[in-house]
Amino acid sequence: MGIYRIGIDVGGTHTDAVLLDQNNQVLSETKSSTTEDVATGIYNAMHKIIADAKVPREEVKYAMLGTTHCTNAIVERKRLNKIAVVRIGAPATLAVKPLIGVPNDLREELGKHVYIVRGGHEFDGREIVSLDEKHLYEIADKIKGKVDSIAITSVFSPVSQAHEGRAGEIFKEILGEDLAISLSSEIGSVGLLERENATILNASVVNVAKTAADGFINALKNEGIEAKVFFGQNDGTLMSVEYAVKYPIFTVACGPTNSLRGASYLSNLSDAIVVDVGGTTSDIGVLVQSFPRESSLAVEIGGARTNFRMPDLISIGLGGGTIVRIQDDGTFTIGPDSVGYRLPEKSLIFGGDTLTTTDVAVALNKVNLGEASKVRHLNKELLEKVYQRMVELVEEAVDKMKTSSDPVPVILVGGGSILLPEKLNGASEVIRPEHSGVANAIGSAISQVSGQVEKIYALDEVGREKAMEAAKEQAKAEAINAGADPESLVIVDIEDVPLAYLPGNATRIRVKAAGELVQEEKDALTI
Amino acid sequence: MRKIGKQEIEDMAIGAALLGTGGGGDPYIGKLMALQAIEEYGEVTLLDADEVPDDALVVPSSMMGAPTVMLEKAPSGEEAILAFKQLEEYLGKKIYGTFPIEAGGVNSMIPFALAARLGLPVIDVDGMGRAFPELQMVTFYLDGVSATPAIIADEKGNTALLTTIDNVWTERIARAATIQMGGSVMNAMYSMQGKNLKESGITNILKLEEDIGRSIRLAKENNVNPIEKVLETTGGFELFKGKVSDINRKTETGFARGIATFEGLNDYKGESLELRFQNEHLIAQTEHRLLCVTPDLIAVLDAETGLPITTEGIRYGARCVVIGIPCHPKWRTKKGIQTVGPKYFGYDVDYIPVEDLAIKGVII
Numbered sequence: 084m085g086i087y088r089i090g091i092d093v094g095g096t097h098t099d100a101v102l103l104d105q106n107n108q109v110l111s112e113t114k115s116s117t118t119e120d121v122a123t124g125i126y127n128a129m130h131k132i133i134a135d136a137k138v139p140r141e142e143v144k145y146a147m148l149g150t151t152h153c154t155n156a157i158v159e160r161k162r163l164n165k166i167a168v169v170r171i172g173a174p175a176t177l178a179v180k181p182l183i184g185v186p187n188d189l190r191e192e193l194g195k196h197v198y199i200v201r202g203g204h205e206f207d208g209r210e211i212v213s214l215d216e217k218h219l220y221e222i223a224d225k226i227k228g229k230v231d232s233i234a235i236t237s238v239f240s241p242v243s244q245a246h247e248g249r250a251g252e253i254f255k256e257i258l259g260e261d262l263a264i265s266l267s268s269e270i271g272s273v274g275l276l277e278r279e280n281a282t283i284l285n286a287s288v289v290n291v292a293k294t295a296a297d298g299f300i301n302a303l304k305n306e307g308i309e310a311k312v313f314f315g316q317n318d319g320t321l322m323s324v325e326y327a328v329k330y331p332i333f334t335v336a337c338g339p340t341n342s343l344r345g346a347s348y349l350s351n352l353s354d355a356i357v358v359d360v361g362g363t364t365s366d367i368g369v370l371v372q373s374f375p376r377e378s379s380l381a382v383e384i385g386g387a388r389t390n391f392r393m394p395d396l397i398s399i400g401l402g403g404g405t406i407v408r409i410q411d412d413g414t415f416t417i418g419p420d421s422v423g424y425r426l427p428e429k430s431l432i433f434g435g436d437t438l439t440t441t442d443v444a445v446a447l448n449k450v451n452l453g454e455a456s457k458v459r460h461l462n463k464e465l466l467e468k469v470y471q472r473m474v475e476l477v478e479e480a481v482d483k484m485k486t487s488s489d490p491v492p493v494i495l496v497g498g499g500s501i502l503l504p505e506k507l508n509g510a511s512e513v514i515r516p517e518h519s520g521v522a523n524a525i526g527s528a529i530s531q532v533s534g535q536v537e538k539i540y541a542l543d544e545v546g547r548e549k550a551m552e553a554a555k556e557q558a559k560a561e562a563i564n565a566g567a568d569p570e571s572l573v574i575v576d577i578e579d580v581p582l583a584y585l586p587g588n589a590t591r592i593r594v595k596a597a598g599e600l601v602q603e604e605k606d607a608l609t610i
Numbered sequence: 611m612r613k614i615g616k617q618e619i620e621d622m623a624i625g626a627a628l629l630g631t632g633g634g635g636d637p638y639i640g641k642l643m644a645l646q647a648i649e650e651y652g653e654v655t656l657l658d659a660d661e662v663p664d665d666a667l668v669v670p671s672s673m674m675g676a677p678t679v680m681l682e683k684a685p686s687g688e689e690a691i692l693a694f695k696q697l698e699e700y701l702g703k704k705i706y707g708t709f710p711i712e713a714g715g716v717n718s719m720i721p722f723a724l725a726a727r728l729g730l731p732v733i734d735v736d737g738m739g740r741a742f743p744e745l746q747m748v749t750f751y752l753d754g755v756s757a758t759p760a761i762i763a764d765e766k767g768n769t770a771l772l773t774t775i776d777n778v779w780t781e782r783i784a785r786a787a788t789i790q791m792g793g794s795v796m797n798a799m800y801s802m803q804g805k806n807l808k809e810s811g812i813t814n815i816l817k818l819e820e821d822i823g824r825s826i827r828l829a830k831e832n833n834v835n836p837i838e839k840v841l842e843t844t845g846g847f848e849l850f851k852g853k854v855s856d857i858n859r860k861t862e863t864g865f866a867r868g869i870a871t872f873e874g875l876n877d878y879k880g881e882s883l884e885l886r887f888q889n890e891h892l893i894a895q896t897e898h899r900l901l902c903v904t905p906d907l908i909a910v911l912d913a914e915t916g917l918p919i920t921t922e923g924i925r926y927g928a929r930c931v932v933i934g935i936p937c938h939p940k941w942r943t944k945k946g947i948q949t950v951g952p953k954y955f956g957y958d959v960d961y962i963p964v965e966d967l968a969i970k971g972v973i974i
Contacts, residue, residue: 175765175792178643178687178723205792206679211766238683275682276642483927488855 087138088145089310090528091125092341092521093117095151096362096424097498099524100128102136102143107348107529111135112521114498116424121152122298126305133306140307145600149315149337149527152295153288157335157385160192162294163287164232164263167196169222170279171246172203172238175211181236181279186386193287196230198222202246203238206589207541211238214246216253223257234286236267236279241591242539244268263289263329270332270391272537273591277381277390284384285332292331296324313566313600318392319344319374319526320533320597323566332391335384338523339366340394343375345526346494349516355492356481356510359522360499362404363421367480368396370494372575374597392535399480403499404430405440407469415469417476431457443469444502452501478508485509496522532568533575533597534561542590550592551577558596567598611661613653614732619644619722624826625819626718628840628918631907633889634715634741635677636920639684644719647687647726654722655731657707659813662733662804666706669697669801670737671724672717674762674784679793680716686765690724693763693798700759700771701801709733709807711748711800713815714741714890720796735811737800739938740907743889745784746777747950749940750800753810760784760799764791772799812938818844826916836916837931846935847968849894849901850883851875851913854928859921870910870924872932883932885910887921892955894932899967902934903957905941905950906964909933934964 086105091098094117101112111132118124125148133140156162168181181197182190200222202214226233233254237247247266254264265286271278296312303310314327315337327334342359353373359366369376375394382393400419404426409415422429422437429435431442432453443466444450446458481493490511495503496519507513518525536557540550555574563569576595614622623641630637648654662668671690673680698705708721713736725732737748745757757780763769770787774780780799788795802810821843829836841848852872859868867888874881883901886893891908894901902908910919913929924930940946942963952959 172683174686174688174767176684176686179639179646179684183646184638184642203683205683206676209792211683211792273678273682275684276639482853483929486926 085138085142087136087143088147088528089129089132089143090147090524090526091128091149092315092338092523092527093121093125093148093150093152094338094523098124098128099521100132101518101521101524101528102132102138103525103528109518109525110138112518112524114521121150121295122302125299126302129302129306133308141309143308143310145313146299146303146308146310147313147315147321147527147530148295148299149341149523150295150334151338152291152334153331154335154384156288156291157284160188160385162291163192164290165195165230166193166232166234166283166286167198167222167226167230168194168283169233169235169250170199171214171236171250172211172275173199173201175203175238176275179276182283184276184388185280189385189387193283196226200250204240204243204246206239206242206539208243214249216249219250219253220257223254227258232263232265232286232289234265234267234279234282236275236282238275239273240266240268241273241537270330272390273539274381274390277388280387281332281389281391284387284389285330288331289328292328292334296328300324313530315341315527315530317394318377318533318535318595319530321530321566321600326565336393336396339368339396340375341523341526341530342366342496343368343370343394343526344373344530345522345524346370346496346516346519347373348525348529349496349518349522350494350514352492352494352514355494356484357494357496358477358481358500358503359497360495360502361402361497362423362426362499363400363402364398365401365477365480365497365499366396366398367484368394369484374575395484397480397483399476401440401473401476403439403441403502407438407440407443409438409465409469413465415465417469417472440473440502443473449504450501473502474504474507477503481507482509495519531597532562532566532600533595534558534563534565534567535593535595536561537591537593539589539591550590554592554594555596558594562596562598566601567596568601569598572596572598611658612656614656614722615653616645616648618820619648619719621823621827622816622819623719624823624917625821626714627920628822628909628911629718629739629819629907630714630741630890630918630920631909632887632891632921633743634712634717635680637716637719639681640716640719640723643685643687644722644726647723651726651729654725656816657731657733659733659735659808659811662707662807664803664805666804667701667703667801668707668709668733668804668807669694669705669798670711671708671721672711672797673720673794674797675788675794677716683765683792683794685794685796687723687727689763689765689796690720691728692767692769693761693796694724694728696761696763696769696771697759697798697801700761705730706804707731707733709811710736710816712736712738712741713812713819714738718816718819732816733807734816735807735813736815737811739812739815739941740905741890742950745781748800749812749938750802750806750810751777752940752943752945752949753806755800755802755806755810757799759801760797762787762791762795762797764795812940829916837911837913837933840911840916841933844935846907846933847964848931849908849934849968850881850896850932851878852883852930852932854924854926854930855882857924857926868921870921872930875929885932886957888955889921891921893952893957893959894934900959900962901967902964903952903959903961904955905937905946907935907937909935934968936964
């Protein structure tokens with residue numbers, strides 16, 4: 084009896100799916116269109132790979148979903164929860180109230196019930212003032228029946244979670260266990276406004292995540308599959324449905340992450356630069372020990388500045404459908420607009436009227452696609468210049484992502500990667516793995532389970548070694564909690580940053596542990 | 611006299627980041643404070659220095675402490691008011707108006723938040739024309755204006771009055787108190803008369819800041835080169851265009867020190883530029899030529915957008931244009947160079963004005 088897993092990645096244009104066996108060999112793959120309701124697209128893709136692979140349905144044990152549901156909801160400001168925003172920190176922080184600096188439409192949507200309560204901590208863990216519990220009870224009464232999700236952010240909660248935790252308890256006590264509660268210390272790091280924004284966004288997409296999860300589970304059931312379901316998160320690891328519904332914000336940007344992880348798996352490389360060429364853009368990211376390098380800068384989601392972990396990516400306006408415009412004097416522009424998913428009708432080689440990057444590559448015999456006769460009349464010398472510029476755009480982006488000028492391996496994935504040559508400046512080698520068109524879905528299917536901890540430690544008090552040990556243990560416990568096999572746990576990332584100007588040798592330590600998914604069924608069989 | 615609203619604040623924040631010359635703290639949180647105060651209390655009156663009576667009491671409003679703390683424990687807004695009230699009480703005189711102590715970085719925005727709430731005017735003057743890290747590095751100090759009596763205040767309602775024998779003691783006591791008060795405080799120091807302000811301050815600096823921000827914003831909208839516009843606005847010089855090829859940082863005694871190396875692009879191909887910084891950018895030089903030295907301003911701009919990049923934001927591979935801007939003549943005096951020149955920061959280099967370096971270049 085086999086154990087099979089399904090990996091699905093829902094992107095803006097395509098929904099990709101793969102079915103893998105227990106050795107992670109690809110048995111079937113598909114690329115279908117993303118549908119307006121998302122669920123239909125998932126169902127279609129899943130139906131096809133199961134039919135193609137012809138494996139017994141009861142042997143499909145795991146299903147992993149990477150999806151843009153939550154990102155879309157935030158960007159479109161649709162289907163968001165009715166939330167309350169509670170900040171604990173008064174009398175501090177009143178000069179910058181929640182959601183200042185967030186675009187007006189989002190502020191209107193999410194800023195209907197905003198409260199600032201007395202409490203919060205100093206950088207060294209002292210209380211600014213004691214927590215105003217009476218005010219919290221009053222707020223709970225006021226918002227009863229009006230909201231279904233609460234975002235709670237306390238000043239310096241990455242140092243002390245006490246006030247956030249207590250506030251959460253009070254709301255549960257008055258409003259019941261069903262209410263969704265998002266605590267900022269579990270979502271972002273130091274930087275009040277950015278962490279608060281991330282927490283608010285998290286609270287606002289709880290229902291969206293629930294609907295996505297239910298839809299996925301139902302689609303599986305309709306196919307006769309009883310699989311354990313996981314969601315992909317943006318650090319390239321999995322979370323259980325329960326976890327995903329609590330921390331849906333971590334699904335944002337999991338698509339590019341899945342591509343990176345898939346590229347690592349397919350090429351068997353742990354450290355490399357990955358170029359994912361889509362129809363409209365190319366995303367360039369960096370693999371460090373098989374995981375995406377994280378961005379150190381504030382990241383905007385739907386116009387709101389946040390600081391939770393995100394893969395460090397740059398996006399350039401170059402894809403398979405990017406429009407090339409040539410002027411009479413021989414000058415030209417490449418993009419940034421694209422025919423996107425309409426490539427099969429718009430581009431010259433498919434009988435359309437728009438010159439695209441794909442047409443350029445076909446005309447120069449770099450790619451064998453469509454009807455080459457339709458681009459034979461074009462000026463090759465000029466197209467050669469266009470092509471060179473396309474390659475340069477990628478080379479510049481690769482260079483920007485490097486940490487030194489040493490050449491590094493470059494892995495090409497995504498449907499549009501056929502455009503790119505066998506050699507790139509700055510690359511020690513260019514790798515184009517098999518199944519690279521669905522690297523993202525593969526990345527989704529092979530994900531590991533992780534746990535992370537990020538805290539400020541006063542090293543003068545606890546000592547560096549003890550602090551590190553404590554952080555590692557906590558990260559491992561988090562990973563096991565999320566479903567990782569304790570035997571396979573590895574610490575994949577350690578970062579410690581001394582905080583300037585602070586006494587006591589205050590240091591922010593971040594540790595991430597990751598391991599294989601516990602394969603309960605497998606264990607059960609061997610007994 | 612004119613009114614400052616939200617758009618003016620947005621533009622000034624960009625100019626403030628540029629005049630921060632890599633340091634000065636991110637103006638972002640200060641900008642949000644100013645925007646909220648204007649939203650709640652209305653626009654702020656901006657006065658030219660010559661509109662201020664000679665005998666008027668004027669006081670700058672600024673923050674002191676760790677920017678990291680301020681980004682987490684944002685101010686309440688009351689502490690700056692409290693500091694002003696206490697100082698008024700001590701001096702027995704009403705404060706006429708406020709102004710930024712430094713135009714670069716976060717402190718450029720702080721006075722607007724306070725002024726909106728108190729209905730005070732902001733005066734278009736500062737004491738640096740840029741950003742510097744230490745208390746005495748203001749043009750007021752060059753003319754003998756004392757930092758004290760000074761008030762520092764926290765959000766809990768604690769205040770401390772400092773009357774010290776010199777600015778070194780002010781710095782020492784204020785730092786120690788700041789840590790106990792939670793790592794970030796608001797202060798009211800360098801109080802002076804309108805007459806002192808006109809004599810010792812750097813005037814029209816906020817207008818310059820706004821002009822810089824506006825020209826970068828409009829360049830984007832009109833599709834013209836933002837860096838050319840910045841150079842026109844500031845009377846600055848393009849020193850170098852290149853990509854970051856190395857960045858070497860270390861945190862020493864509370865300062866972010868380091869060297870960034872840029873590899874030349876276009877006209878500068880084959881050359882490389884070294885940029886030395888201690889919170890702010892202090893020296894720019896190639897292998898053979900000195901290009902710009904503190905107190906002249908060195909700013910690193912994104913080659914595409916023209917937006918300023920802080921020392922923390924410098925990353926390998928970033929395409930940048932490094933520009934030099936002449937500092938205010940007050941800094942070019944003997945005492946000025948002693949206070950903020952290259953030797954004070956530990957570099958064995960003589961100060962030479964950027965306009966001389968940019969035209970002839972000085973072989974080293």
